[in-house]
Amino acid sequence: MGDEHMTKDDEAFGRDRDDLEKVLNENPRRVPRWAIIAGAAAVALVIGVGIAIGFGRGEVSAAPTDSPSGSASPSAGDAEPSASPTGASSPSPSTGTAEPEPSETAEPGSPDARETLPPADLDSPVRVDEGPTVAVSSIESVMGEAVLPGEVSGPAVRVTVVVRNRTDEPIDLTTAVVTLYQGESGLQASPVSKPAGQAFPSEVAPGKRAKGVFVFELPEDQRTDVRIEVDLSVSDPLIAFEGDIE
Structure with missing residues (x-):
């Protein structure tokens, strides 16, 4: 009796094992949902950190440096020309028309005109x-x-x-x-x-x-x-x- 009972149990166990393997073959093992959520969260975190770092660097490079007085310092291309040592202002651009020079010959009637007697x-x-x-x-x-x-x-x-x-x-x-x-x-x-x-x-x-x-x-x-x-x-x-x- 004992051996017959054991044989039945082995046969039942074998059937259960075969059924289990069949189920596993028909339904592949799925990745747990918690693992998928955790992986997505990790990726999102890495992307967010990268964006934050890049944006922070852009703000630092673009922000003007404050001068001691609190106003923004002009860039090299926008710098005002320095004044001359004498403090004189720069001459205005030439208009292309020169001022006429005084004539070296005195006009008749002027104080410097030479008196000429009638011939x-x-x-x-x-x-x-x-x-x-x-x-x-x-x-x-x-x-x-x-x-x-x-x-x-x-x-x-x-x-x-x-x-x-x-x-x-x-x-x-x-x-x-x-x-x-x-x-x-x-x-x-x-x-x-x-x-x-x-x-x-x-x-x-x-x-x-x-x-x-x-x-x-x-x-x-x-x-x-x-x-x-x-x-x-x-x-x-x-x-x-x-x-x-x-």
Whole structure:
């Protein structure tokens, strides 16, 4: 009896084992729900920590550094230009239009304008108010001889100018200049060394006369409407004579 009972029990156990294995084969083992929830929570936690760290770093790098006064310090690209050592402000950009410079030649009527007397005939003396009397006493036709560089030998004229002092003070003639301009061209005639001329003396005493002789290269076809200017000094008016040289 005992052996028969044991055999039945073994057979029942074997059937139960076979049934269990069949059930297990038909229904694969599932992962416990608590394990899935725990894994998802862990992943979410890692992602959240990563986002938080990244956002925190972005805020630190983007936030402006407070200056000691509490205001935000400007970046290098927005920095204001430093003032010059003298404290002067920077010049404004040029508009491309330059300011006109004052003319070196004085306009007529201005305080610096040189007084010029009306031209007189070649044979007429000019009397300066409260000053001397100036006259072209003679004009001779000569043959000029070049001596200095730039001079040209050829037809020339020799002009004699006389200055009479009618004042009570000596008149300085150290800067006196005589110039001749050709007739048709209006060009300034070149001086010639020979035949020798005669410079004015350094001064002319009251009541006395002073003479100067000047030689100019002048072709014969340029002796119509010539102009002779006598410039005694910058403080005296410019004296001019005009006419034909025969």
